[in-house]
Amino acid sequence: MLRVTKIFRFETAHAIFGYCGSCKNIHGHSYVLHVTVQQANPNEGFLDGTGFVMDFKDLKRIVKAQVVDKMDHCIILSEAYLAQNPHLKSLENLDIWPIEPTAENILLKVKSAIEGAMPPEVKLCRLKLYETADSYAEWEA
Amino acid sequence: MLRVTKIFRFETAHAIFGYCGSCKNIHGHSYVLHVTVQQANPNEGFLDGTGFVMDFKDLKRIVKAQVVDKMDHCIILSEAYLAQNPHLKSLENLDIWPIEPTAENILLKVKSAIEGAMPPEVKLCRLKLYETADSYAEWEA
Amino acid sequence: MLRVTKIFRFETAHAIFGYCGSCKNIHGHSYVLHVTVQQANPNEGFLDGTGFVMDFKDLKRIVKAQVVDKMDHCIILSEAYLAQNPHLKSLENLDIWPIEPTAENILLKVKSAIEGAMPPEVKLCRLKLYETADSYAEWEA
Numbered sequence: 001m002l003r004v005t006k007i008f009r010f011e012t013a014h015a016i017f018g019y020c021g022s023c024k025n026i027h028g029h030s031y032v033l034h035v036t037v038q039q040a041n042p043n044e045g046f047l048d049g050t051g052f053v054m055d056f057k058d059l060k061r062i063v064k065a066q067v068v069d070k071m072d073h074c075i076i077l078s079e080a081y082l083a084q085n086p087h088l089k090s091l092e093n094l095d096i097w098p099i100e101p102t103a104e105n106i107l108l109k110v111k112s113a114i115e116g117a118m119p120p121e122v123k124l125c126r127l128k129l130y131e132t133a134d135s136y137a138e139w140e141a
Numbered sequence: 142m143l144r145v146t147k148i149f150r151f152e153t154a155h156a157i158f159g160y161c162g163s164c165k166n167i168h169g170h171s172y173v174l175h176v177t178v179q180q181a182n183p184n185e186g187f188l189d190g191t192g193f194v195m196d197f198k199d200l201k202r203i204v205k206a207q208v209v210d211k212m213d214h215c216i217i218l219s220e221a222y223l224a225q226n227p228h229l230k231s232l233e234n235l236d237i238w239p240i241e242p243t244a245e246n247i248l249l250k251v252k253s254a255i256e257g258a259m260p261p262e263v264k265l266c267r268l269k270l271y272e273t274a275d276s277y278a279e280w281e282a
Numbered sequence: 283m284l285r286v287t288k289i290f291r292f293e294t295a296h297a298i299f300g301y302c303g304s305c306k307n308i309h310g311h312s313y314v315l316h317v318t319v320q321q322a323n324p325n326e327g328f329l330d331g332t333g334f335v336m337d338f339k340d341l342k343r344i345v346k347a348q349v350v351d352k353m354d355h356c357i358i359l360s361e362a363y364l365a366q367n368p369h370l371k372s373l374e375n376l377d378i379w380p381i382e383p384t385a386e387n388i389l390l391k392v393k394s395a396i397e398g399a400m401p402p403e404v405k406l407c408r409l410k411l412y413e414t415a416d417s418y419a420e421w422e423a
Contacts, residue, residue, distance in 0.1 A: 001421065001422045001423075002386050002389070002390075002419065002420070002421055003419065003420045003422070004385070004386065004417075004418070004419045004420075005417070005418050005419070005420070006416060006417055007415075007416035007417070008416075016191055016192065017191075018190065018191050019191050021198065036420075045390075046380075046381045046387050046390050047381065047382075047384065047386050047387055047390075048381065049300065049382070050298055050299075050300050050301050050382055050384070051298065051381055051382035051383070051384035051386060051387045052384055052386060053386050053419070056413075056417045057303065098187075099187045099188065099189065099192055100188075100190070100191055100192035101192070102188065102191070102192035102193055103145070104143050104145065104188050104192060104193060104194050105187050105188055105192045107143070108143075108186075108187050108188075131197075133148075134147060134148035134149075135145070135146070135147055135148070135197045136145070136146050137143065137144065137145045137146070137194070138143070138144045138145075138146070138177075139142065139143055139144075140142050140144070141142075157332055157333065158332075159331065159332050160332050162339065239328075240328045240329065240330065240333055241329075241331070241332055241333035242333070243329065243332070243333035243334055244286070245284050245286065245329050245333060245334060245335050246328050246329055246333045248284070249284075249327075249328050249329075272338075274289075275288060275289035275290075276286070276287070276288055276289070276338045277286070277287050278284065278285065278286045278287070278335070279284070279285045279286075279287070279318075280283065280284055281283045281285070282283075
């Protein structure tokens, strides 16, 4: 089984509604995202033609357009957070979610944003999101 | 399937009894440990409430108390090693094990030290231990 | 299940025949290769004796001899590439392949070069190859 992964970075702020601790206030992370795809129809031998599972540049283009360009330099807050802090609704770079923007939920958002954009020869199989240098979340199909 | 991982560091010395090479003498490593948990009852959708599989701070607290605070700045030696080197028994920071303290066995010790301390909503699923910058061992459930 | 991994580095040039983009010209990468083996007959308990799945030094010796010493500071080009660029056949450090030397195909070459050289107590289970700092391919058994 062959897989290829491309790594992305985006700088995004968030806050967690209902959290008892410093994460309840708006703060940011330098997120590092690993996006992994595998062959939709794996075979065991060497790869013919140009020899790619998927061209890294195609993977980069899709994730940049669907995820990085949208989340980078945004503040993600939940509807619940804004209901309690209505003065924040005027923020220019606000992305409002129905759920809390934890690393886990960001992964699931990334998944739904990109899996439909993949070409038929591959499928999205794994996502990994570093929230800090020593904390990460993963989704696996 | 969602997982979360927290990374820890500890500075520990060891020696391998019966090893034919420089590892038979006491030396140390800057160990880097990845501790991964997954949902005990995975569901496919977004995470409600505060949106965590497990709060990184809770994972950090458990592993710090059960592993890092105990192993950091220790010398781990086996009973067999000390039987052959009885003068080392007076070392102040000694942790004596019935088996050799290789990266593999340290992982299994970490596993038994923390899996009982996890809250019921998660289970320990993976451990990864860098012994050097280019050598690591892994345990997976 | 226990696994151990050793990381290797080699500096190698390649070009991709038929690629529409800058990868069609000879260029190089600082490849980083993770080679992972697991116990051929896994057991659940602590490891007896010297406590290794496989001594990191033995893994290093095999991969260095079979892969790093052969690929480091080489130019890998396909037969198709050389058919179109016959003047390159005089290059001193040339390694000619029947398929294109993408990260994916390099992984499969590494696999066939080392799996037969592993001792019976382990089996090769995973390879990971960073082509750049933010692009990698993986093979898993």
